[in-house]
Amino acid sequence: MLRVQQLKTYFYTDSTVIKAVDGVSFDLAKGASLAIVGESGCGKSVCSLSILRLVPTPGKIVGGKIIFDGVDLLELSEKQMRQLRGKRIAMIFQDPMTSLNPYLRVSTQVAEVFSTHKQLNRNAARAAAIEILEKVGIPAARADDYPHQFSGGMRQRVMIAAAIACHPELIIADEPTTALDVTVQAQILDLLSELRANSSLILITHDLGIVATATDFVAVMYAGRIVEYRPTADLFSNPLHPYTEGLLKSIPDPNRTTKLFQIGGQPPSLSNLPPGCAFAPRCPYAEPRCSQTPPPLRQLDSSYYYVCWLNR
Amino acid sequence: MTALIELQQLKVYFTKESGLIARLFGKEKLIKAVDNISFDIRTGEILGLVGESGSGKSTTGRAMLRLIKPTSGKILYKGKDLASLSESELRPYRRHLQIIFQNPYSSLNPRMTVGDIIAEPLLNFGAKRNKELRKQVEQLMEEVGLAPEHIDRYPHEFSGGQRQRIGIARALALRPEFIVADEPIAALDVSVQAQIINLLKELQKKLGIAFLFISHDLRAVRYISDRIAVMYLGKIVELGPAAEVYERPQHPYTQALISALPAPDPKARSERIKLRGEPPEPFFMPPGCHFHPRCPYAFDKCRSLQPTLAGKDHSVACFLSESR
Numbered sequence: 142m143l144r145v146q147q148l149k150t151y152f153y154t155d156s157t158v159i160k161a162v163d164g165v166s167f168d169l170a171k172g173a174s175l176a177i178v179g180e181s182g183c184g185k186s187v188c189s190l191s192i193l194r195l196v197p198t199p200g201k202i203v204g205g206k207i208i209f210d211g212v213d214l215l216e217l218s219e220k221q222m223r224q225l226r227g228k229r230i231a232m233i234f235q236d237p238m239t240s241l242n243p244y245l246r247v248s249t250q251v252a253e254v255f256s257t258h259k260q261l262n263r264n265a266a267r268a269a270a271i272e273i274l275e276k277v278g279i280p281a282a283r284a285d286d287y288p289h290q291f292s293g294g295m296r297q298r299v300m301i302a303a304a305i306a307c308h309p310e311l312i313i314a315d316e317p318t319t320a321l322d323v324t325v326q327a328q329i330l331d332l333l334s335e336l337r338a339n340s341s342l343i344l345i346t347h348d349l350g351i352v353a354t355a356t357d358f359v360a361v362m363y364a365g366r367i368v369e370y371r372p373t374a375d376l377f378s379n380p381l382h383p384y385t386e387g388l389l390k391s392i393p394d395p396n397r398t399t400k401l402f403q404i405g406g407q408p409p410s411l412s413n414l415p416p417g418c419a420f421a422p423r424c425p426y427a428e429p430r431c432s433q434t435p436p437p438l439r440q441l442d443s444s445y446y447y448v449c450w451l452n453r
Numbered sequence: 454m455t456a457l458i459e460l461q462q463l464k465v466y467f468t469k470e471s472g473l474i475a476r477l478f479g480k481e482k483l484i485k486a487v488d489n490i491s492f493d494i495r496t497g498e499i500l501g502l503v504g505e506s507g508s509g510k511s512t513t514g515r516a517m518l519r520l521i522k523p524t525s526g527k528i529l530y531k532g533k534d535l536a537s538l539s540e541s542e543l544r545p546y547r548r549h550l551q552i553i554f555q556n557p558y559s560s561l562n563p564r565m566t567v568g569d570i571i572a573e574p575l576l577n578f579g580a581k582r583n584k585e586l587r588k589q590v591e592q593l594m595e596e597v598g599l600a601p602e603h604i605d606r607y608p609h610e611f612s613g614g615q616r617q618r619i620g621i622a623r624a625l626a627l628r629p630e631f632i633v634a635d636e637p638i639a640a641l642d643v644s645v646q647a648q649i650i651n652l653l654k655e656l657q658k659k660l661g662i663a664f665l666f667i668s669h670d671l672r673a674v675r676y677i678s679d680r681i682a683v684m685y686l687g688k689i690v691e692l693g694p695a696a697e698v699y700e701r702p703q704h705p706y707t708q709a710l711i712s713a714l715p716a717p718d719p720k721a722r723s724e725r726i727k728l729r730g731e732p733p734e735p736f737f738m739p740p741g742c743h744f745h746p747r748c749p750y751a752f753d754k755c756r757s758l759q760p761t762l763a764g765k766d767h768s769v770a771c772f773l774s775e776s777r
Contacts, residue, residue, distance in 0.1 A: 180642035292731045322505035323669065324728045324747075327713040331727075347643055350715030374719045384644075391647035392717050393676035395699055400654075401676060403647040407612040423644075 142341055143169040143192075143311060148205035150184075150191045157412040161187040161200065163365040168444050169358075171310070174334075174342040176352040176373070178388075179362035180408055185345045188362070189313045192343075193232060194222050210310065228258040231304035231340075233333075235316040237296035241288040247299045248274065248284040254306040269306070277302045277332060294325035298332065305336050312337055315345045330355050349392060353377055361385050364409055364419035369447040381439075381447040383424045418450070426451055456493035456529070457663050458517065458631055463490050463526035463536075465509075465516050469736055482736040486512040488687035489526070491762070494631065497661040499654075501678030501695065503671055503710070507735060508684040510667045514633040517665065518550050519543055530631075548578050551624040555636035557616030561608040567594070567619055568604040574626045593622040597652060614645035621652065625660075633665045638673060650677055671714055675699045683707045686732060686743040693767030703769040705748050742772070 150162040162184045169175050177185045190196050192207055194214060207214040209230070214222065226232075234240040242250060251270035255261045261269060271284045277298040288296055297317060304312055314333065318326035333342075334355060344356055352359055352373060360370045361382065369382040380386040390402035406423040415421060421431040428450065436450045469482035486509045494500045504510045515521045517528055519535050528535040530546060538546070551574075554560035561570055571590045572580070580586050591601035597618040608616055617637060624632050634653060638646040654677055656662055668674050674681055674695075681698040683691040683706065691704040702708045709726045728747045733739060739746050745755040754772050762770040 180644060294731045322732070323671070323713045324505065324709055325731050327715075327725060327727070330715070348715065349643075349717045353717050353719045353721075354715040377717070377719050388643060389717065391644060393647075393650070393672040395672065395675050398676065401647045401651050403651055404644040405648075407614055407645065408642060 142171040142210060144206070144208040145188075145192070146206040146208070148188065148191055148207065149203045150187050150196055150200055151203050152200045154199060159411045160365050160414070161411060162191060164205070165360075165362075165365075165367050166205075167360050167367065167370050169311075169341050169343065172339050172341055173358060174344060174356040175358045175360060176356040177343060177345045177360050177362060178347060178349065178352055180347060182408060182411065183362040184365040184411075185362050186315055189232075189315055189343060189345055192313065193226055193230060195226075195232075224258075227254055227303075227309075228307045229309050230311045230313065231307070231309040233297075233300050233304050233312065233314040233317045235319050237293065237300045237320075238288065241296060241299060243288055246285045246287060247279070247291070251299065251303050251306060254303050258307050270302075273302045273306055274299070277305075277336065292325075293321050294329060297321065297329050301329070301333060301336065305338075305340070308338070309340050311341045311343070313343045313345070316347070317344070318351070319346075319348075326351075349388060361388070364414060365411060366419070366448065368420065368449070371441065371445045371447070375445075381453045382420075382449050383426050383451065384420045385447075387423075387425075418448075455496060457496045457498075457531065459491075459493035459527075459529040460513075460517065461491050461527040461529065463487055463513070463516060463528065464524045465512050465521060466524045484735045485687045485738065486735065487516060487523075490684075490687075490689045492682055492689060492692055494663050494665060496630070497657065497663055498680065499657055499664040499666050499678045501674035501681040502665055502667045502684060503669060503674050503681060504684035505669060505710075505732060507686075507732060509687040510684050511635050513684070514552070514635050514665050514667050518552055518633055520552070548574070548627040549630045551627065551629040551632045553617075553620050553624050553632060553634045553637050556640050557613055557620055558640070560620055561616060563608055566605050566607055567599075567611075570608070570619060571622045571626055574623060578627060590622075590626075593626055596625065596656075597622045598648075612645075613641050614648055617641060617649055618652070621649075621656075625656065625662075628660070629662060631663045631665075633667070635667045636669070637666075638668065638670065646673065653677060671699070671711060683710070686735065686738065688743060688770065689762055690744065690770045691768070692762065693764075697767045701767075703767065703774050704744075704771050705750055705773070706744050742770075 146166050148162055148165045152159040152161055165188055177188060179185045191202050196202060202215060248267060248270045251274060252266040255266035255269045271281050274284050275281060279298055318329050321329060346352060356373055359373050359376050360367045363384050369385045380389055387404040391404060393401060404423055409419050415432050417432040417434050418436045421427045431450050436448050438446050438448050440446050465487040467484045467486055469484055502510045512521060516523045523536050568590050571593055572586055575586060591604060594601045599618050638649050641649060650673055657664060666677055678695045681695050682689050685706050691698060691707045702711055709728045712726045730747050741756045741758055742760055745751040750773055760770045760772050762768045
């Protein structure tokens with residue numbers, strides 16, 4: 142359904158080129174869910190914005206293909222892209238307060254999706270909006286409230302309502318629960334998995350717990366590249382890339398109080414990457430060649446892979 | 454172990470700013486950020502304080518250091534009530550009580566070098582600007598895992614995790630007995646969080662410093678703390694040894710909080726306790742137990758009366774456990 146090939150999105154500043162996304166490839170089947178995990182600055186958000194062609198300046202998609210339902214999104218005109226966004230590909234952002242318009246009632250904002258993409262008239266769009274808001278747990282009596290009158294969790298419900306309104310084929314959710322409390326996070330994740338029905342899902346997160354509970358496949362990103370891309374269950378039971386291994390090991394285990402495993406050092410700066418593997422300076426298995434020559438992509442069954450000199 | 458610092462019926466109330474009319478008619482909105490809490494922290498102990506945003510955990514931490522003046526109640530530090538002291542009387546105590554902030558980007562002055570930032574508390578308490586001071590700062594940097602040769606650099610030249618280490622070195626400079634660590638890992642990358650947790654635990658062991666470790670990350674709190682206190686809307690609802698609270702939570706809120714944690718294991722499909730709704734606005738506090746509108750077990754009593762924290766080592770504020 143979605144095939145991303147060698148996607149490259151670079152940011153051009155006066156003095157440097159920041160390779161935020163540098164050759165990312167993955168597939169997503171119809172109805173499946175994929176987590177993109179990584180730390181801040183690893184390029185996971187830029188990757189999702191690239192799929193929607195919403196990369197902010199000075200960023201530019203400089204290479205690759207994004208095949209969605211047989212069509213390369215990078216070949217479409219801006220007008221064609223606009224017809225796709227919100228209708229066939231929907232997006233849920235991290236902070237619902239900044240993505241909702243504070244001056245408009247939430248019913249109006251959700252109705253807009255129906256009037257834009259389904260050409261419903263004003264009353265029909267409003268009725269459809271109220272219906273879908275009820276589905277996400279916002280009672281009709283509150284449909285005409287403004288965003289600031291809702292709590293964070295309720296606002297995120299509004300965003301979900303708008304996202305699922307047109308039964309999109311793909312939903313991209315960028316850290317949808319990061320701004321929420323744990324108990325509310327659980328509600329929102331349940332709601333999302335319940336309501337997305339047949340839509341494929343790309344979930345961007347830094348929380349491995351969410352990955353494990355909410356997605357079928359995982360792509361682990363580090364410094365603009367995917368270092369490991371595999372089914373979730375396999376990745377958690379047997380991580381192959383040392384970075385994935387380190388991330389999993391550094392989660393505090395409630396049954397053990399021995400010293401916590403830690404990945405040494407700091408994430409690298411994207412404007413100044415080493416010629417070889419970006420993780421090499423922090424990798425416990427690093428050999429001399431790791432920092433000099435880019436590591437090979439090791440293909441596993443079907444389209445899964447990891448990128449490392451280590452052959453496991 | 455004896456109590457190093459003890460809170461007795463601490464209350465911190467804020468008034469929400471309101472218009473002239475509301476003030477004229479005495480209808481100011483009162484926010485009970487910290488509502489009558491009591492607990493102690495023992496010498497060299499790490500007490501984890503967990504709760505969701507708005508539960509009052511940061512306010513508690515700041516009030517303990519008198520960075521916020523409490524409305525009422527006592528803060529006993531080695532038997533001396535800090536809440537009753539004036540600013541000048543408080544000053545000699547300040548060196549023993551330090552804080553590490555959440556955001557290592559906004560809590561370090563960008564115009565000061567790392568060396569000056571770490572030396573500032575020392576200079577405040579009488580140190581002279583000389584070679585020895587510089588040496589002391591270099592030692593502090595080494596202690597928290599920073600390269601001493603970076604002493605003349607500015608904060609922006611460091612990454613988030615390293616900046617947090619600068620904040621820790623500054624807090625350590627006066628060799629305090631108690632440090633409030635207010636969400637020290639929340640702003641850090643996952644791979645760096647473990648480094649900071651390990652560092653804090655190491656400092657506790659090596660220097661015998663007591664910590665109030667404030668966090669919403671239950672796993673981290675379970676790992677680092679000796680005891681855990683759970684806060685909900687200004688009240689402590691459960692307090693006990695870390696393993697006890699995590700493995701045998703008694704309060705329905707603690708139970709929900711732990712079960713809502715997504716397990717980092719795709720095979721673990723745990724039975725989740727689902728909570729209704731979200732915490733209410735702090736100035737519309739429900740009567741009775743603050744948690745009852747979301748509690749799956751609430752009964753009549755919970756709607757009218759407030760439960761108090763009861764129990765010896767592992768205490769709970771819930772009518773359910775009372776009747777058990």
